[in-house]
Amino acid sequence: xxxxxxxxxxxxxxxxxxxxxxxxxxxxxxxxxxxxxxxxxxxxxxxxxxxxxxxxxxxxxxxxxxxxxxxxxxxxxxxxxxxxxxxxxxxxxxxxxxxxxxxxxxxxxxxxxxxxxxxxxxxxxxxxxxxxxxxxxxxxxxxxxxxxxxxxxxxxxxxxxxxxxxxxxxxxxxxxxxxxxxxxxxxxxxxxxxxxxxxxxxxxxxxxxxxxxxxxxxxxxxxxxxxxxxxxxxxxxxxxxxxxxxxxxxxxxxxxxxxxxxxxxxxxxxxxxxxxxxxxxxxxxxxxxxxxxxxxxxxxxxxxxxxxxxxxxxxxxxxxxxxxxxxxxxxxxxxxxxxxxxxxxxxxxxxxxxxxxxxxxxxxxxxxxxxxxxxxxxxxxxxxxxxxxxxxxxxxxxxxxxxxxxxxxxxxxxxxxxxxxxxxxxxxxxxxxxxxxxxxxxxxxxxxxxxxxxxxxxxxxxxxxxxxxxxxxxxxxxxxxxxxxxxxxxxxxxxxxxxxxxxxxxxxxxxxxxxxxxxxxxxxxxxxxxxxxxxxxxxxxxxxxxxxxxxxxxxxxxxxxxxxxxxxxxxxxxxxxxxxxxxxxxxxxxxxxxxxxxxxxxxxxxxxxxxxxxxxxxxxxxxxxxxxxxxxxxxxxxxxxxxxxxxxxxxxxxxxxxxxxxxxxxxxxxxxxxxxxxxxxxxxxxxxxxxxxxxxxxxxxxxxxxxxxxxxxxxxxxxxxxxxxxxxxxxxxxxxxxxxxxxxxxxxxxxxxxxxxxxxxxxxxxxxxxxxxxxxxxxxxxxxxxxxxxxxxxxxxxxx
Amino acid sequence: xxxxxxxxxxxxxxxxxxxxxxxxxxxxxxxxxxxxxxxxxxxxxxxxxxxxxxxxxxxxxxxxxxxxxxxxxxxxxxxxxxxxxxxxxxxxxxxxxxxxxxxxx
Ligand code: SRM
Ligand SMILES: Cc1cc2nc3c(=O)[nH]c(=O)nc-3n(C[C@H](O)[C@H](O)[C@H](O)COP(=O)(O)OP(=O)(O)OC[C@H]3O[C@@H](n4cnc5c(N)ncnc54)[C@H](O)[C@@H]3O)c2cc1C
Ligand code: SF4
Ligand code: FES
Numbered sequence: 001x002x003x004x005x006x007x008x009x010x011x012x013x014x015x016x017x018x019x020x021x022x023x024x025x026x027x028x029x030x031x032x033x034x035x036x037x038x039x040x041x042x043x044x045x046x047x048x049x050x051x052x053x054x055x056x057x058x059x060x061x062x063x064x065x066x067x068x069x070x071x072x073x074x075x076x077x078x079x080x081x082x083x084x085x086x087x088x089x090x091x092x093x094x095x096x097x098x099x100x101x102x103x104x105x106x107x108x109x110x111x112x113x114x115x116x117x118x119x120x121x122x123x124x125x126x127x128x129x130x131x132x133x134x135x136x137x138x139x140x141x142x143x144x145x146x147x148x149x150x151x152x153x154x155x156x157x158x159x160x161x162x163x164x165x166x167x168x169x170x171x172x173x174x175x176x177x178x179x180x181x182x183x184x185x186x187x188x189x190x191x192x193x194x195x196x197x198x199x200x201x202x203x204x205x206x207x208x209x210x211x212x213x214x215x216x217x218x219x220x221x222x223x224x225x226x227x228x229x230x231x232x233x234x235x236x237x238x239x240x241x242x243x244x245x246x247x248x249x250x251x252x253x254x255x256x257x258x259x260x261x262x263x264x265x266x267x268x269x270x271x272x273x274x275x276x277x278x279x280x281x282x283x284x285x286x287x288x289x290x291x292x293x294x295x296x297x298x299x300x301x302x303x304x305x306x307x308x309x310x311x312x313x314x315x316x317x318x319x320x321x322x323x324x325x326x327x328x329x330x331x332x333x334x335x336x337x338x339x340x341x342x343x344x345x346x347x348x349x350x351x352x353x354x355x356x357x358x359x360x361x362x363x364x365x366x367x368x369x370x371x372x373x374x375x376x377x378x379x380x381x382x383x384x385x386x387x388x389x390x391x392x393x394x395x396x397x398x399x400x401x402x403x404x405x406x407x408x409x410x411x412x413x414x415x416x417x418x419x420x421x422x423x424x425x426x427x428x429x430x431x432x433x434x435x436x437x438x439x440x441x442x443x444x445x446x447x448x449x450x451x452x453x454x455x456x457x458x459x460x461x462x463x464x465x466x467x468x469x470x471x472x473x474x475x476x477x478x479x480x481x482x483x484x485x486x487x488x489x490x491x492x493x494x495x496x497x498x499x500x501x502x503x504x505x506x507x508x509x510x511x512x513x514x515x516x517x518x519x520x521x522x523x524x525x526x527x528x529x530x531x532x533x534x535x536x537x538x539x540x541x542x543x544x545x546x547x548x549x550x551x552x553x554x555x556x557x558x559x560x561x562x563x564x565x566x567x568x569x570x571x572x573x574x575x576x577x578x579x580x581x582x583x584x585x586x587x588x589x590x591x592x593x594x595x596x597x598x599x600x601x602x603x604x605x606x607x608x609x610x611x612x613x614x615x616x617x618x619x620x621x622x623x624x625x626x627x628x629x630x631x632x633x634x635x636x637x638x639x640x641x642x643x644x645x646x647x648x649x650x651x652x653x654x655x656x657x658x659x660x661x662x663x664x665x666x667x668x669x670x671x672x673x674x675x676x677x678x679x680x681x682x683x684x685x686x687x688x689x690x691x692x693x694x695x696x697x698x699x700x701x702x703x704x705x706x707x708x709x710x711x712x713x714x715x716x717x718x719x720x721x722x723x724x725x726x727x728x729x730x731x732x733x734x735x736x737x738x739x740x741x742x743x744x745x746x747x748x749x750x751x752x753x754x755x756x757x758x759x760x761x762x763x764x765x766x767x768x769x770x771x772x773x774x775x776x777x778x779x780x781x782x783x784x785x786x787x788x789x790x791x792x793x794x795x796x797x798x799x800x
Numbered sequence: 801x802x803x804x805x806x807x808x809x810x811x812x813x814x815x816x817x818x819x820x821x822x823x824x825x826x827x828x829x830x831x832x833x834x835x836x837x838x839x840x841x842x843x844x845x846x847x848x849x850x851x852x853x854x855x856x857x858x859x860x861x862x863x864x865x866x867x868x869x870x871x872x873x874x875x876x877x878x879x880x881x882x883x884x885x886x887x888x889x890x891x892x893x894x895x896x897x898x899x900x901x902x903x904x905x
Contacts, residue, residue: 058842061878066871438876504831506866506875507854530813534850534861537814542861546847779811785849786805786818786827794801794894 004029006305007091007099009081009249010107011035013044014278014294016062017415018105019073021302029306031073032099034091036108037130038078040065045291045413045446048323050134051141051163057131084253086271103305106250106261106269106276110243110289115151119213124221125237128160140236141167148172149224149234151210153180155320157240161202162324164238170201172232174208174224176241184320184331188344189351189367196327196349205232213237243289245280260287265312266304267297277301284315291445292316295415317381319412321370323446330373333363333380341389354386354393361386372396374418374452378408401452402459410452413445418456425460432472433457468726470512473505478516478726485520492526493517503531511536512727515614515650519722522759523766529778538783539770540597541612543590547577548597550589552606553647556621556639556659557585563606570603584611584618584656594783598774607647608771614728616646616655616718620668624661624678633678635661638707642676645715648767652725652734655718670698673731674714679703683710687717687743688735696732699740701747716753719760720746801887801894808891815849815858820897827886827893828869832856834886835869836895842879 006022006029008015015033022031035041042060049055068075076093083092090100112127114120124140126133141148141164150161153175161171173180179190194204209227216222223233245260256262256270260282267275267283277297279289288294293316303309322329337355344351348368354376355363360383364376375396379386386392401410406419420440430436433454437443443450470478481502490496493513497503503510510531517525529537540548552567567587571579577591586609592600601608610617621639625631639659646655658669659676669675671691675698677684682705689698701717704710720743725734735743746752773782804818804827815828817839824839826849835856841848846862853859857875859866866875872883885896 054844056842056844059879064873064878065880066873434876504855506857507852507859508864508866510852510854528813529811530853533852537850542847542850544844544862546845546850781809781811781816784816786809786816789805789809789818791820792803794803 004102004306005100006031006103006105007101008033008105008107009091010109010278010280011037011041011075011077012107012109012278013041013062013291014109014280014298015105015107016041017294017298018107018275018277018301019071021298022105022306023071023073025302025308026306033073033075034079034081034093035075035077036080039131040068040075040077042131043413043445044129045323047128047131047134048159048163050131051138051160052166054138060131081249082252084249084274086253086255086274089273102273104274105301105305106253106255106274106280107278108246108249108280110245110279112239113242113244114239115210115241117211117213119215119221120239122213122215122221122237123219124235125213125239128156128238128240129243134163137164137236137238138167141169143169143235146235147233148236148238149174149232150238150240151224152176152240152242153204153206154183154240154242155181155322157238158197158202159323160238160240161197162200164236165201169236170203172203172205172234173197174205174210174226174232176207176209178206180204180206181322181331184318184335185365186335186353188342189329189331189335189353189365192346192349192351192367193327193329200326243279245282245287247280250276250280258282258285263313265300265314267301267313268304275301275305283313286315288316288318290318290320290412292319292409292412292415299415317377319373319377321373321412321446321448323448328366328368328370330366330370331364332373332377333361335363335365337362339389341393343390343393352393352397354389354396356386356389359385361392369397372399374401374408374410375399375404378405381409400459401455404456410456411440411442411445411449413449414441416440416442421453421456422460425457430457470516470727471502471509473509474501474503476500476502478512481513481516482520485517490517491521493528493531495526511614515652515727518650519763523763527778529782535612538594538597539608539612539773540592540594545591547591547593549611550576550592550597550600550604551582551584551586551609551611552604553609553643554586554606555643556619556636558621558636558640559587566604566606570600573603574600582611584609585620586611586618597783598777601771601774607769610647610770613650614653615648615650616643616657619643619646619657619659620672621659622661622666624659628661630664631661631678632680633661633683634707635659635667635676635678638676638683638710639667641707641711642674642714645711645764646718648769649718649722649764651718651722653728653730655721655731657714671695672698674698674717676710676714681705683707685710685713685717687714688731688740690730690732694732699735701740701744712757713747715760716747716756717743719756719763722763723756723759801896803892803894805893806891807888807893810893813853815851815853817847817849818895820895823897825884825895825897826858827895828853828858830855830869834888834893836884836886836897837867837869837872838882838884841865841867842874842881848881 041062080094112129146169148164148169148171150157150173153173164171210224211227212225225231250261261276263281296316300311300313303311319332337357339356342353350368353365361379408418424430424436424439436457443453514531576589580588582588619639619642621635624635655673657674658667658672660667660669661678669677671689675686684703685701686698687701690696810816810829815826826839828835832855841860846860850861851858856869867881872881887894
């Protein structure tokens with residue numbers, strides 16, 4: 001068999017795709033990839049993540065480091081190829097090393113176009129192409145008061161603008177022509193886009209030709225001058241006006257060039273033994289600047305280079321999706337043609353257009369409603385005949401991914417078709433969308449195809465009828481485990497792991513298991529902290545820098561001068577970074593070191609507010625009858641009573657309460673898990689409200705006459721929820737799942753309500769204030785690391 | 801080989817941080833033995849020692865990425881955390897800190 005030496009120059013998406021395709025067809029070839037950048041191939045498409053949330057470049061890796069070992073792909077990173085001798089079949093690296101090849105793949109990509117105007121080299125002017133650019137833009141954009149300008153209103157310029165706005169800086173996009181994304185959009189869609197960007201803080205100025213970037217005396221950038229004499233102030237300028245294929249090496253090698261490296265249908269260049277693909281390659285007059293064509297090209301290149309087959313590349317249909325959160329936009333193929341059908345709802349910001357040329361599908365623009373884009377892409381790629389374009393456009397909007405043909409491409413970033421997803425389920429036995437995604441890599445690029453992937457996997461039978469497992473590794477449900485715990489008298493998470501194998505493999509379900517063990521044992525279980533999330537090991541909420549926040553309990557939102565004084569003193573003594581009044585009517589001390597937690601709790605002398613736990617959090621109140629001129633019920637008293645009655649109890653998900661003194665509802669009780677509102681003649685008890693990630697008005701469970709009765713009914717509901725909800729299932733999901741009628745039947749059934757209250761009482765009797773662990777920690781090092789242990793050398797007698 | 805703590809210094813199933821020279825390490829005590837990794841999660845420097853530990857993996861407390869404690873590779877992901885060998889002799893825990901054991905090794 002061959003043991004061909006293949007050299008790939010360029011470690012971008014194209015270089016990586018070529019390596020994978022070549023390896024697939026030839027197990028013996030020696031493959032070496034020379035990466036100009038100082039890192040392994042990464043997903044350039046997801047680069048804005050660095051800009052938006054400060055992720056590091058490592059998180060964008062296309063393959064983990066061990067993949068290269070497994071697949072025997074040698075990588076040389078941070079190395080530049082400076083010469084190719086196509087007769088001797090050798091290349092030369094900048095450090096002088098020479099390597100020989102049988103086949104050479106040019107995947108040198110492209111470089112950002114920078115206009116040759118004065119000031120383009122100033123500090124504060126950035127391109128938008130690599131991790132370094134994104135990191136610098138992020139740092140610059142997060143300085144207070146910064147004004148940013150993006151030159152270029154194309155796909156990438158708009159993505160950059162969105163990333164900068166996410167850092168809090170106002171952005172203006174200046175664009176040369178009279179509409180945004182003119183390569184992908186028609187004038188109507190481009191026009192609708194402008195107000196959508198304005199809403200997120202990005203203003204757009206069209207027909208602006210920048211002819212100078214001017215600076216302050218310090219040399220820092222200060223603004224732009226336009227050809228029409230106008231100007232704009234700016235401290236940060238990002239240039240995104242296009243790309244230029246990187247041809248330096250190809251020119252040196254002597255291959256035929258036009259705008260890019262000219263390749264034929266086999267992806268071969270004009271010189272024998274040299275191939276090219278990606279953004280540096282030109283096929284049939286076209287240089288693509290997107291990922292999907294790279295995968296099409298790599299499939300052909302892998303076959304023809306290894307001699308494994310006779311595939312031919314026939315071009316790709318360009319399809320672009322704007323990756324800007326909050327704006328759905330897909331453009332496929334040609335934006336204009338001899339016949340166009342449009343369905344548009346300008347008020348809703350929806351615009352859908354199908355472009356037809358010679359009776360065949362040739363392009364589409366979908367804005368605001370992108371349903372059916374996978375099906376349209378497949379038809380446009382196949383240049384399918386369309387008899388009734390308007391009907392087709394309407395049909396596409398209601399088609400689901402399940403209706404697509406097998407060769408419809410679902411994941412553009414990794415070039416995965418529907419058929420591959422289905423066969424991952426049917427043939428390879430993948431059970432869940434997650435398994436399918438890690439096998440096929442679909443959905444692991446920009447992520448925008450994930451909903452379609454999930455739908456297809458489910459319609460293929462994967463994960464469709466899968467019950468909600470508490471432990472997905474050992475496939476056990478909450479009900480099964482609860483029965484085992486009860487029957488076998490299991491007392492701890494380890495008992496359950498030992499008996500059922502639960503929680504051993506990945507550990508993700510351990511907190512759910514810990515809750516179940518405690519709940520079934522009425523809080524008289526054997527507590528094991530390793531099964532708890534860090535928040536519940538140290539009774540504080542972990543922050544992004546590893547410090548913690550401390551929220552003492554303030555029953556019903558009522559405090560006193562003495563408490564406030566202690567809080568103030570503690571905040572000063574422990575250098576608390578921020579003292580904040582929370583949305584839950586109490587005070588948060590943020591940025592406390594773990595080691596300081598016991599001491600600050602002691603100084604505060606207040607009980608834990610459980611702000612870090614799946615437990616009863618707050619019961620918000622309004623001032624109510626004692627002060628308010630409209631108050632008809634003593635909401636403060638009831639709120640404080642509820643909080644005392646429920647504090648210290650752990651729950652499947654957090655529980656928040658509210659009590660308002662009249663229907664004006666100043667305590668927002670109608671959007672709480674459990675809310676009580678004073679009404680004429682009594683108290684209305686509501687359950688299942690939400691005003692967080694979801695907003696849901698709480699259902700009225702019942703109306704009772706007295707405060708005591710309101711407390712009793714809400715407590716019956718709380719215990720019913722504690723016993724029957726899945727872990728992490730908030731009341732706002734639990735109530736509709738069980739149904740209000742069923743819940744009402746339980747609380748109104750004297751016997752069942754009595755039993756629930758009895759179990760509540762037993763569990764509550766075992767509850768204690770976790771902050772008392774300041775004096776009785778569960779382990780000597782509950783709050784500390786090993787920094788005080790003296791380091792010593794190896795033992796005599798060697799290791800065991 | 802450096803002694804970093806006694807066995808009882810780390811509660812079963814948990815991790816703790818320690819500094820060895822310039823290295824900040826997390827030391828884990830699991831059902832399948834002792835492990836050590838660099839302390840900061842490669843994603844955004846989350847404290848891995850505060851994570852949830854299973855037989856031979858740890859879940860970062862900040863964004864729930866999961867890493868093999870044996871190889872350091874992220875499970876269902878592409879990150880990798882440096883791992884170090886941890887050995888127990890009598891009641892003491894030692895780290896071989898001058899030789900990082902990389903993923904796949
Ligand atoms: C401190 C506080 C914000 C503030 O400064 O006001 C806050 C802070 C956090 N909230 Fe909240 N929430 C706070 C009131 C709220 C409220 C308002 C309220 O309680 O009346 C809501 C909407 C009501 C609700 O929950 O339905 C709220 C809805 C959320 C959600 C969305 C929950 C949902 O299912 O929709 C999360 C995310 C989650 O739980 O998964 C969340 C999660 C968080 C976490 C715990 C995120 C985390 O896991 O690290 C934040 C901790 C910050 C930190 O580092 O300490 N927080 N959060 C408030 C503390 C209240 C308190 O005294 O306990
Ligand atoms: C921010 C951003 C967002 C994007 N979003 C999308 C999107 O949503 N959808 C989409 O389809 N496309 C998107 N793209 C475009 C997509 O990323 C590119 O089409 C693709 O990455 C090009 O890959 P490539 O391998 O051809 O080129 P490149 O990624 O440029 O890789 C070429 C590599 O070769 C190296 N190299 C060059 N010359 C040499 C030499 N002589 N020696 C050694 N090494 C050399 C370079 O350093 C570079 O690392 C986006 C691009 C950016 C910048
Ligand atoms: S709900 Fe508003 S109006 Fe009614 S008692 Fe409370 S504060 Fe007063
Ligand atoms: S810091 Fe570890 S997962 Fe984000």
